[in-house]
Amino acid sequence: MKQSAIAIDDRKIGPGYPALIIGEVAQAHDGSLGMAHAFIDAIASAGADAVKFQTHIAEAESTPEEKFRVPFSRQDATRFDYWKRMEFTETQWRGLAQHATERKLLFFSSPFSIDAVELLERVGVPAWKVASGEVSNTPMLEKIATTRKPVLLSAGMSPWEEVDKTVTFFRAKSPLAVFHCITAYPCPPEEIGLNLIAEMRARYRVPIGLSDHSGKIYASLAAATLGANMIEVHVTMSRDMFGPDVPVSLTPTELSQLVEGVRFIETALSAPVNKDKSAAEKVELRQYFFHSVVAKRDLPAGTVLAREHLTTKKPGTGIAAERLSEVIGRRLARNLRRDQLVAEEDLD
Secondary structure, three states: OOOOOEEEOOEEEOOOOOOEEEEEEEOOOOOOHHHHHHHHHHHHHOOOOEEEEEEOOHHHHOOOOOOOOOOOOOOOOOHHHHHHHHOOOHHHHHHHHHHHHHOOOEEEEEEOOHHHHHHHHHHOOOOEEEOHHHOOOHHHHHHHHOOOOOEEEEOOOOOHHHHHHHHHHHHOOOOEEEEEEOOOOOOOHHHOOOHHHHHHHHHHOOOEEEEEOOOOOHHHHHHHHOOOOEEEEEEOOOOOOOOOOHHHEEOHHHHHHHHHHHHHHHHHHOOOOOHHHHHHOOHHHHHHHOOEEEEOOOEOOOOEOOHHHEEEEOOOOOOEHHHHHHHOOOEEOOOEOOOOEOOHHHEO
16 A cells, blocks of 8 residues: 555645655743744744644643643743643734744644644644644544544654554544654654654555654754655754753754755655766766876887886876776887877877
8 A cells, every 4th residue: 555645735745745844833932922923934934834833721731730841940830830821812823823824834733632622723723733642632632533634643652552543543534644753852863763754654654754852953854865754843043042842942044954955855865866877978077087098108119018108097088097908018109208198099
């Protein structure tokens, strides 16, 4: 069975199409609407295809008992408080989505509750990004499935059995793509698991991507070489910014380099080269780079050429260096100067 493709709005994702490159803002805006809009501009200017946020509604998602995995905030006593501070109103989410559209970006936001799904459905997201921690959130997944919109599923914390179950659930309901993701912040190279891109492609036959948390561009470039259909990276304006995702993020400059690199790799992979045809087209260049047989010293006419009389040097416009053995034993028909290229007419 061939790997399938999906469409999000008018953008095709899958084999034969450019990788969808997503700039993940997550909580990097730190609750500032202005900063959230600034991220949209930065991600668009870097050449990415989509921007992704996270929609947290504290009352629908969390309780005051939720603790910080890593205590990073000096102003939020609990994760509930943090999520509360990250909230935007529906009107504000609509403004972000409109801004992204104006900048020709697809607009995604991962929901973390049924309320968030309902809010984003009213805003009008074109597809759903399901975060790694929501793979087993069956009530929310069922709500998402009712929309019949494409689903981009991250599988960062799930064993095969759990991913298989969720993939099976969505297959009959929504166009589906799956992200390989390692939930480590930042993710060291030995844990990135690029081998899983091919394994997921063979296992699910849907578009497969890499959601990278290394904080470098290298894994994503490698993923492009391996044929990843989607690439998602976190973005920060500066590594001096505040927030839990800064160590795993790319700056806008790095995101721009990533986009350029991915497109370069895609172009190279899409244009196979015929070795013989390529060499035939380089005939004129050979004279500049190849060697010819030349006289090692001044030689009088009548000399029977021996190995010590000859060497090879550029340019490659005379008898080719590979034919040196054919020249040995021939008699000179005329005088040769040191470094003069040997020509057929010079030989009896």
